[in-house]
Amino acid sequence: MVPEDRSGAATAAPLEVHGITVTYGEKPAVFSADMTVRAGELTAIVGPNGAGKSTLLKAVLGIVMPLAGQVQFFGLPLDKARDRIAYVPQRASVDWDFPTRVIDVVLMGMYRQLGLLGRVRQAHRDAALHCLTRVGMQDFAERQIGQLSGGQQQRVFLARALAQQADLYLLDEPFAGVDAATEKAIIGVLKELAEEGRTVVAVHHDLSTVPEYFDNVLLLATQVIAEGPVSTTFVPELLHKAYGGRLGAGQVIGALAETV
Amino acid sequence: MLSDALLLQLGYNATLVTLGAMMLGLSAGVAGTFLFLRKRALVSDAISHATLPGIALAFLVMVALGGDGRSLPGLLVGAVGSAGLGLAAVSFLSNRTRLGEDTAIGSVLSVFFGFGIVLLTVVQSVGQGQQAGLEGFLLGSTAGMLRGDATLIALSAGLTFAVILLMRRPLTLAAFDPGFAEVAGHNPRRSEAILMAVVLAVTVVGLKIVGLILIVALLIIPPVAARFWSEQSDRVLLIAGLIGGVSGYVGAAISAIAPDLPTGPIIVLSCFGLFALSFLLAPQRGVLAMALRHIRFRREVHLQQGLLAIAQGQPIYESLTRRLLIREGLIRADGVATPEGRAEASRRLRDVARWREIRNDPALEREAALYDGLTNIETVLTPDQLDALDARLSPQAEIG
Structure with a gap:
């Protein structure tokens, strides 16, 4: 779809997806999707409700099994690239009454490095605290996770991903149901990651912030409608294709007003 | 008398049985913690009830082969076989059909148990003269337990305890956030399989002491009680092990001086005592x-x-x-x-x-x-x- 992405694939894009199809029962949730993520940039996966945004992300990561399709991370299969990938699930996907503290959740990002029996040393704790500081949650390290607000929970999830020291960050609706302060903190960290040369892909639902937050966008409505830089892809014509009648003209104009 | 039992003064055999029960409680407590954290505690009830047909079949096979039908290792092999089948049936019904896990557990539990009771009746008519004593597996009986049996129970309980401690990180992650565990390479399906294997082992090992009807209590009550005391999963794990271990120890000791009482209910009641204490008195979450x-x-x-x-x-x-x-x-x-x-x-x-x-x-x-x-x-x-x-x-x- 976008020629320059194809040529860039030779140098192993952080994430490259070909013809991925996921079905629940016999209804495709994602049909034959292609995707090539540009290194060191922020990419949003955008589309109407039920367009398969989260499903695409989960299928790419092997959390749900795709019916067909190929996925490569940095030119490698998933199993060889796990150390370079960090995933931030939807906040609602876990039980927040689980007996664990904020700092313990962040340390979970280091389990792979710690191994089965490796002792958690002060250096690990310091690293975890540093990750919490980056998301502005350092004061909450000893709190039980159930005492956090939704936005704080989301920031803890991001801190855990930071602790993984990955090159590719995949986030599922990181801005869903969070307060303005959290949204600001999260996008700040994501932009920092991109400046460090890391790659960020996020499922995103708020069209009005796409131009401000992201470099690239993938429009999804079961199939990929378009993929490319925000300036050429996030345009009314393509948005209407993705959203059909579900998108009021006002929404598109509002979203685009910020690009201009 | 009770103090003699609690201080292990009732002879070598009773001491061994008491220590075996303690090890069993310990490993049931830690294995149960992960079932509890995954909100899948009742799976263990299906597993335990599904052991009965295997026990009875193993008895019949051993008698048919001219051996001693009461050999504990032989009976436990049978129990593992049919419990594994029951577990597979539960996973198949809940993963591959539209039935929920609760429905799957209920059907597997009752069908296997019913079949087991029928086989038990057959055993009683076949094994005339030979006191089969398989009823002891229903509610647990430490009376007349052999030294070798107690050692077998203690060793396998210790082994499952070690496996859980070794696997506690991937198990915790799989319980808290399976999606993250999957991507980070901790394979939650493997964790699940290990957990189920451990629960199955604890259940089967506990048959002789606690019995198949009540073993579920030893898997559920300790973690639930332990949860009152801590907000950290590692501590909940250890406290649950402690509560389970103390219940097993005290229950078996009491049972040693009152051999007519089935052991399982006494262990479960000791366990409940600790639960009641935790429920009322725990400093943060207690009532x-x-x-x-x-x-x-x-x-x-x-x-x-x-x-x-x-x-x-x-x-x-x-x-x-x-x-x-x-x-x-x-x-x-x-x-x-x-x-x-x-x-x-x-x-x-x-x-x-x-x-x-x-x-x-x-x-x-x-x-x-x-x-x-x-x-x-x-x-x-x-x-x-x-x-x-x-x-x-x-x-x-x-x-x-």
């Missing part, structure tokens, strides 16, 4: 602590509202508020504020104004977020910040 916290909190709210009413010259409607204020010496019995009451009331009113003011200051955004109507602002801001704040407030007060 008493929560009730006390609630009463204290209500008192704070009423005092705050009452004092603010005094400061603003409004009447106090609620009798509880009035009673609390009188008890604190802040108002007199006729409702008029005492000097202390007036001083405290104006201090609280000033704090309300201070809280309102820091909301306008972006630099104090984090502090302003701590506002809950009760927190004393002087515990949140430094004296310097308070001075600056009051300097900003006082001109407004003059205008007001």
Whole structure:
């Protein structure tokens, strides 16, 4: 779809997806999707409700099994690239009454490095605290996770991903149901990651912030409608294709007003 | 007598059985913790009931081969076989059909158990003269347990305990956030399989001591009780092991001096005793602590509202508020504020104004977020910040 992405694939894009199809029962949730993520940039996966945004992300990561399709991370299969990938699930996907503290959740990002029996040393704790500081949650390290607000929970999830020291960050609706302060903190960290040369892909639902937050966008409505830089892809014509009648003209104009 | 039993003075065999029961309780407690954290505790009930046909079949096969039908290792192999089949049936029904896991558990449990009871009747008609004693597997019986049996139980329980400790990180992750575990390479399906294998092992090992009907209690009650004591999964794990171990020990010791009582129910009741203690007395999540916290909190709210009413010259409607204020010496019995009451009331009113003011200051955004109507602002801001704040407030007060 976008020629320059194809040529860039030779140098192993952080994430490259070909013809991925996921079905629940016999209804495709994602049909034959292609995707090539540009290194060191922020990419949003955008589309109407039920367009398969989260499903695409989960299928790419092997959390749900795709019916067909190929996925490569940095030119490698998933199993060889796990150390370079960090995933931030939807906040609602876990039980927040689980007996664990904020700092313990962040340390979970280091389990792979710690191994089965490796002792958690002060250096690990310091690293975890540093990750919490980056998301502005350092004061909450000893709190039980159930005492956090939704936005704080989301920031803890991001801190855990930071602790993984990955090159590719995949986030599922990181801005869903969070307060303005959290949204600001999260996008700040994501932009920092991109400046460090890391790659960020996020499922995103708020069209009005796409131009401000992201470099690239993938429009999804079961199939990929378009993929490319925000300036050429996030345009009314393509948005209407993705959203059909579900998108009021006002929404598109509002979203685009910020690009201009 | 009881003290003899508790102090392991009843002879080598009884001691071995008691220690075996302790090891069993320990490993059941830690294995059960992960079932509890995954909210899948009842799977163990299906597993345990599904052991019965395997036990009876193993007995029949061993007798048919001319051996001793009561050999514990042989019976346990049979139990593992049919329990594994039951577990596979539960996973198949809940993963591959539209049935929920609860339905799957209920059907597998009752069908396997029913089949087991039928086979048990067959065993009784076949094994005439040979006292099969398979009923002991229903409710547990340590009476007449062989030294080798007790050693087998203790060793396998110790092994499952070690496996759980070794796997605690991937198991925790799989219980808390399976999606993250999958991507981070901790394979939650493998963790699940290991957990189920351990639960199956604990169940089968526990058959002789606790019995298949009640083993589920030893897997569920210790973690539930332990959860009252801690907010950290590693500690919940160890406390659950401790509670399970103590219950097993005490239950088996009591059973040693009262051999007519089935062992399982005694262990379960000891376990329940520890649960009741935890439920009532645990410092943070216990019922008493929560009730006390609630009463204290209500008192704070009423005092705050009452004092603010005094400061603003409004009447106090609620009798509880009035009673609390009188008890604190802040108002007199006729409702008029005492000097202390007036001083405290104006201090609280000033704090309300201070809280309102820091909301306008972006630099104090984090502090302003701590506002809950009760927190004393002087515990949140430094004296310097308070001075600056009051300097900003006082001109407004003059205008007001």
